[in-house]
Amino acid sequence: xKQLTALxxxxxxxxxxxxxxxxxxxxxxxxxxxxxxxxxxxxxxxCCLISLVLGFxxxxxxxxxxxxxxxxxxxxxxxxxYTALRATLPSSTAAAPPPERNVSAAGDGSRVVxxxxxxxxxxxxHPDPAEVMTAHRIIERVxxxxxxxxxxxxxxxxxxxxPTYVRTFQTLHLTGVMxxxxxxxYDLIWIVVEAGGTTNETASLISNSGLKTIHIGFDRKMAVxxxxxxxxxxxxxxxALRVVRERKLDGIVMFADDSNMHTLELFDEIQKVKxxxxxxxxxxxxxxxxxxxxxxxIINKIDDSQxxxxxxxxxxxxxxxxxxxxxxxxxxxxxRPFVDRSARYIGDRAxxxxxxxxxxxxxxxxxxxxxxxxxxxxxxxxxxxVDRDGDDVESPLSFLNDDSVVEPLGDCGRKVMVWWLRVExxxxxxxxARWIIDPPLDITVPAKRTPWPDAPxxxxxxxxxxxxxxxNTEKHSTNRGSRKKRSSKSNKKHSSTTAKVxxxxxxxxxxxxxxx
Amino acid sequence: xxxWRWVFIVLxxxxxxxxxxxxxxxxTQRTERISxxxxxxxxxxxxxxxKVFIYELPSKYNKKILQKDPRCLTHMFAAEIYMxxxxxxxxxxxxxxxxxxxxxxxxxxxxxxTPNGLPLPFKSPRMMRSAVQLISSNWPYWNRTEGADxxxxxxxxxxxCFHYQEEKAIERGILPLLERATLxxxxxxxxxxxxxxxxxxxxxxxxxxxxxxxxxxxxxxxSIFVYFRGLFYDVGNDPEGGYYAxxxxxxxxxxxxxxxxxxxSTEHPTTYYEDMQRAVFCLCPLGWAPWxxxxxxxxxxxxxxxxxxxxxxxxxxxxxPWEDIGVFVAEKDVPNLDTIxxxxxxxxxxxxxxxxxxxxxxxxxxxxxxxxxxxxxHQILNGLARKxxxxxxxxxxxxxxxxxxxxxxxxDLKPW
Numbered sequence: 068x069k070q071l072t073a074l075x076x077x078x079x080x081x082x083x084x085x086x087x088x089x090x091x092x093x094x095x096x097x098x099x100x101x102x103x104x105x106x107x108x109x110x111x112x113x114c115c116l117i118s119l120v121l122g123f124x125x126x127x128x129x130x131x132x133x134x135x136x137x138x139x140x141x142x143x144x145x146x147x148x149y150t151a152l153r154a155t156l157p158s159s160t161a162a163a164p165p166p167e168r169n170v171s172a173a174g175d176g177s178r179v180v181x182x183x184x185x186x187x188x189x190x191x192x193h194p195d196p197a198e199v200m201t202a203h204r205i206i207e208r209v210x211x212x213x214x215x216x217x218x219x220x221x222x223x224x225x226x227x228x229x230p231t232y233v234r235t236f237q238t239l240h241l242t243g244v245m246x247x248x249x250x251x252x253y254d255l256i257w258i259v260v261e262a263g264g265t266t267n268e269t270a271s272l273i274s275n276s277g278l279k280t281i282h283i284g285f286d287r288k289m290a291v292x293x294x295x296x297x298x299x300x301x302x303x304x305x306x307a308l309r310v311v312r313e314r315k316l317d318g319i320v321m322f323a324d325d326s327n328m329h330t331l332e333l334f335d336e337i338q339k340v341k342x343x344x345x346x347x348x349x350x351x352x353x354x355x356x357x358x359x360x361x362x363x364x365i366i367n368k369i370d371d372s373q374x375x376x377x378x379x380x381x382x383x384x385x386x387x388x389x390x391x392x393x394x395x396x397x398x399x400x401x402x403r404p405f406v407d408r409s410a411r412y413i414g415d416r417a418x419x420x421x422x423x424x425x426x427x428x429x430x431x432x433x434x435x436x437x438x439x440x441x442x443x444x445x446x447x448x449x450x451x452x453v454d455r456d457g458d459d460v461e462s463p464l465s466f467l468n469d470d471s472v473v474e475p476l477g478d479c480g481r482k483v484m485v486w487w488l489r490v491e492x493x494x495x496x497x498x499x500a501r502w503i504i505d506p507p508l509d510i511t512v513p514a515k516r517t518p519w520p521d522a523p524x525x526x527x528x529x530x531x532x533x534x535x536x537x538x539n540t541e542k543h544s545t546n547r548g549s550r551k552k553r554s555s556k557s558n559k560k561h562s563s564t565t566a567k568v569x570x571x572x573x574x575x576x577x578x579x580x581x582x583x
Numbered sequence: 584x585x586x587w588r589w590v591f592i593v594l595x596x597x598x599x600x601x602x603x604x605x606x607x608x609x610x611t612q613r614t615e616r617i618s619x620x621x622x623x624x625x626x627x628x629x630x631x632x633x634k635v636f637i638y639e640l641p642s643k644y645n646k647k648i649l650q651k652d653p654r655c656l657t658h659m660f661a662a663e664i665y666m667x668x669x670x671x672x673x674x675x676x677x678x679x680x681x682x683x684x685x686x687x688x689x690x691x692x693x694x695x696x697t698p699n700g701l702p703l704p705f706k707s708p709r710m711m712r713s714a715v716q717l718i719s720s721n722w723p724y725w726n727r728t729e730g731a732d733x734x735x736x737x738x739x740x741x742x743x744c745f746h747y748q749e750e751k752a753i754e755r756g757i758l759p760l761l762e763r764a765t766l767x768x769x770x771x772x773x774x775x776x777x778x779x780x781x782x783x784x785x786x787x788x789x790x791x792x793x794x795x796x797x798x799x800x801x802x803x804x805x806s807i808f809v810y811f812r813g814l815f816y817d818v819g820n821d822p823e824g825g826y827y828a829x830x831x832x833x834x835x836x837x838x839x840x841x842x843x844x845x846x847x848s849t850e851h852p853t854t855y856y857e858d859m860q861r862a863v864f865c866l867c868p869l870g871w872a873p874w875x876x877x878x879x880x881x882x883x884x885x886x887x888x889x890x891x892x893x894x895x896x897x898x899x900x901x902x903x904p905w906e907d908i909g910v911f912v913a914e915k916d917v918p919n920l921d922t923i924x925x926x927x928x929x930x931x932x933x934x935x936x937x938x939x940x941x942x943x944x945x946x947x948x949x950x951x952x953x954x955x956x957x958x959x960x961h962q963i964l965n966g967l968a969r970k971x972x973x974x975x976x977x978x979x980x981x982x983x984x985x986x987x988x989x990x991x992x993x994x995d996l997k998p999w
Contacts, residue, residue, distance in 0.1 A: 179772065179893045181749045183823075184830040189918035192838040198925040202808045202844045208929045209863055209936070210804040217801040 214252065219338055224254040224318030226311060226433055230303035231269060231325045232262035232289040235492040238272060238502055240325040245276045248323070251334045256281065256316060260303040262289040268501055283310060291412050291494050297422050298459050300324075304426055305454045312436040312450055320433050322426040326488050333484035336476050337430045342444055343463065344430040344474040347385030349486040350400045352418050383483065384421070384428050386475035394475045399423050414493030422461060425487055429463040430476065446472050615938045621901040621969060625943050626957055629964035630674045633971055636683035637670055638718050644690045644710070652696050659787040659876050660693040660702060662769070662959075663736040665950045667691075669960045685765075685967055686724055686733040690714040693739045704745040708758055708991065709999040711735070711745075715760045729986050730764040731977040734967060737761075738787065740872045742768030744777040747871065752777055759990035765970065767963055769874050771896025778896060783966040785959060786898040789879040791951045797856035801885075808844040809924065810862035810886065811835070812855055813877075814870070828869050831891050831914045835868060838918045845921070859884040863932065864910070864924055868892065868917075879948045882908070885939045887932065889924065891917060899947060899962050901969070908938050 227248055231241060248255055257280045261269050264284035273280050285303045290296050304322060311320060319337050323329060333346065387396045402409070402420045410417040434440055435447050446469040453465050464470060477484055499505075617625050645667065649655055655664060667689040670676055677683050692707040718733075719725040725733065737743045743766050744752035756776050757766075770777055771784035778784075815836035817827040824833050839845040847866070852858065859865055865881040869892035878897070881888040888909040890897070897905045905911075912923055938944065946957045954960045979985075989996065 179775075179829075181753065183825040184914075186825055186830040186833040186837060187915065187918050188834060188837045192918070194842040194844065194921065198921055199844060201925040202921075205925070205929050205932060206806060206808060206863060209932065210806070212933055212936070213802065213804060 222253045222338055224256060225251060225334055226256045226316055226318045226320045227323040228258045228304055228307040228320060229323050229325050230260045230300045233266055233268050235496045235498040241272055244323050244325050247329050248278055249276055250331055258307045258310060260285050260307045262287060281310060293410055293413060293419060301460050305460055308436050311433050312438060315437055316433050318433050320431045324427055326490060327427055328486040330484045339476060340430050340474060342432050344476045345386040345428050346476045346485060347383050347480040347483045348425060348428050349483045350382040350384060350421055351486050351488045352420055384424055386480040388475055388479040392479045394473055397424060413491045419489040421487055424462040426462055427485055427487055431463060617903060617938060617941055617944055619902045619904045624902045624965060625947055627965050629961055629968045632968040633675055633684045634677040634682055635670055635675050635685045635687050636677055636680040637687045637689060640689055640714060644714055648691050648694045652694060654696055654700055655694040657790060658700060660738040661788040662738050662785060662950055663691055663693060666736050669954045675964060680724055684971055688714055688718055688735055704739055704747060707745045708995040709997055711758055712760055712995060713999040728977050729979055732973055734765040734767055735761060736767045738769045741777045742766060742770040759987055763985060770872060772873050773894040773896060783963060784896050784898045784900060785963060786879045786948045787876045788950055789876050791949045794883050799857050799860050803861060805861055805863050807846045807862035809864045809866060810859060811847040811866035814849055829914055831917050832868050834917045842921060859886050862886045864889050882939060882948050883945050887935050902962060908935055
C-alpha cells in the first residue's frame, strides 16, 4: 500500500503512473520469489519482446482477454479492451469507426468514452489549394474590417507627385515607387510629371500599376548637371501642383521622387497632417569610403537666432523638436564637407548632394493650393505669387509666410520613413527601349561546347544532342550561319562525353553586344 | 435652505448620469449584445439579489495552506482563493446566517502542490469531508438542508471527483457529502458523473494583469489563420498515443502539420499572447480534461475559439451563447478541420469577432482584483441568484436523511 501511494505521490506527469496501473504490480507487491512471481516475470519479459517485434504493447490486452470472463471488471476496463482492440489495428486508419457507446460508467446516453481511441488521419493529409485561397480571402476581409473599425475613420486620398524622365535607371526607380504606391491601403492619385513631354515608355510603365495616374509632360528636357536638374525638378513639381489646383484634387500631397525609398508607415503617418507637415528623410548621399558623416546643423531656426552647430552624425533632413515636442526648426544635412567632392553632372561617380531641404520632407494639404478658398489659413501665400517664371522654388516653405506652422510628423521626426537617394547612369548611356530585347541577343563569345542539334557532329556519335533547345531554335536560326563558323572550331575540341550543357550556360557567357 | 439641497441633488444626479453615459460612448466599436439561454443576464447585478454567509473555518483549511505554498495564487485553480477574498468584502456577504440564501465554505482543496506546481488531489476528499463535519457540528444550517443551500468551489481537473485521471475520477464519483450542494467547478461535460445538475461551470483562472500587459494595438492585422501551441502527444503518460485527448490532438498534428494555414507546434514562444491576437482562429482541444485556460485566453484576445471536446459544458453556459462565439468541432471531424473552418462564411466570422469584442464578454471570463462589475465573480453570484428561491425539496422534512456519511473509498473516511 505504501509503495503504491509513494509511487502515486511522485510528480504528476511522470512515467511511473502508467506502470503503476499495470496489473502485474500486484505480483511485485508481495516481493516473494514464488514460482508464480517468476512465471509472471518471464511472461512479462516474453510479452515485452513480442511487443518490440510487433510495434505495440499488447501485454495488458492479452492479460485482460485471459481474465475478462472470469472476473467482473468495471465497464470502463471493458471499454478499454474494445477500444484497445480497435487501436491494435494500424493507428493510421482513415475514418476509423468511433468507439462504441458505453452505457454505465460514463453515464446514460453518453457518446464520449474514456480509454484509448484511434488517431484519425485522412487519406491525403495535405492542404487543398482552393481552401488555402478561401482562407486568404477570409483573412483579407477580416483585416479590412479591422482597419475600418480600429484604424482611421475617414482616410484622405494621397496625392503622390513624381517627377521623372526617360533614362537608363528610370524603370528601376519608377517600378520601386509604383509597387510601393500599389500597396498603399488608401485612395491614391499618382501625378507623374515627365521632362521632355510624355512618352510611351513612361506611359506603358505606369499603366501597369492599376492606380489612378495623371501623366503630364513638361516641355523642357532634363538637364545634365545636378544643379540644373534639381531646379528643373522643382519646376516640374510646381507644374503638378498647378494640376492639383486646376482640378481641385482633395487630399494630402506628398512628393515621391522616383529614386526615393518609402515605407508604408509613412502613408499612415501623413494622414495625420492638418495643413503642412514635415517628416524625417534619411539622406543616403554617401558612396562609401568616406570616414566622416555629414554634420548635422540646425538652420532655418524659427526665430532666426544664432545657428547652433551640433556635431551629431545624422544624415537626416526633417523637423527638429524640443523636449515638449514642439517644432523649433528643421534639421538639414550639412553638405559643406562634401562640396569639393560632389557630383556635378548626372552619372558622375561622386557624392550626389541633396539641396538644403528636399521636397520629400514636406507633406501638404491639397487645399492650400486651391484658389478662392475662404478658409485657407492666413500664412499661406497665393499660388501665383510663388510660381513666377524664373524663380527657383527650393522647397514648399516658399509657400509659407510663417515657418512655425509646420507640423512635425513621425513622432516628432524621430522615425525615419523615407530615404533620399540619387543613383543614375550617365546621360549618354544606352539601354534597350522599354527593356525589351528585340532582336534577340547575339552570341559574342564562342562556346567551348555547343549543344545545337544541327551543328556538325563530332567523330564519335555517342554525343547526346537531344538537349531541349526548342525554344531557342527559332531565335538562333538567324544566327546559325555565323555561329557555325565560330562553333566549328570549338566542335573539334568537343569532347566525346555527353554534352549535357544547359542552355543557361550559354546565356551566361554571352553578353549583349551593346555596351553600357 | 431646502431648495438649495434639492438643486444640489438634482445637479449631482445629472453629473452622475452624464459621466456614466460618457463611458457608454467610449465603446464606439460595433459590438453585439450577448444573450444566452437564460436571457440577457451577462450584465445583471447580483448585489441585492442574494445573501451569502461565509463559515469561519480554522485557518488550517485556507490561510495556512496558502502560506505554505503561495504558488496557489497564480495557477489556474486560483479561483477558489480569489472567490473567498471577493466574498469576504462583497456587499452580498451577510454576517447573519439566518437571512442567508447561500452558505459558503472556504476550503482550499487544490492547494497541495507538487514541486512542479501541479495539485495533488489525494488529500482533498478528506479535507472536504473534515470541513463538512466541522460545519455540520458547529452550525445547524448544514443539517437543516443537508447542504442543499451550500455551495463549494472545486476547480480541480474533474471537479468534485477529486482525481486527475478520468477513469479513477469516474470510479470515485462526486464526493458523497456534496451530493446535495451546489458545486462551482471548471470541469463540465454532459452526462458525466463528475458534473451534476445545477452545477455552475466557471472559467479557469487566468491572471488579468499578465493578460492586459500583453495586449497589442488592435490595428495589428490578423494574419494567422489557425493558431495553437501545446502538446499533441503526452509521451510521459501516454507513450503510444490515442489516450491523451482521446487522440484528437495527435490527429490534429498528423493532419495539419504541413498546412500553411495552421500555425501549430509544441514550442513555448515568449510572444504566445501576442500571436493569439494576430490569429483569426485559436484551437482549444481537450487534453486530459476537456477544459483549458486557452478558452479564456482566446476570448480575451479576440481570437475565435475552435472547441474540440465532445459534450463539453463551457463556463456560464446559460449566460453566454457559446455557439455564437466559438466554433464547435466534433472529435471525429478533426481530420476535416481545414474544410470546416474555411467553409464558414466570412460574415459569420465577422459576427463572432464582434461578439468577442464586446467588453462584457471579456470581463465575464476574468477574475480581476479588486473585483469589477460583470466579472466572473459576479457571474458566479448571478448563477447562484438564478437558482433562488430555493425549492421545497431543499429543506429536509423531519426524519429525512439523504447523505450517507460512510460512503466512498475507505481512505476518504480517515480524518484530515
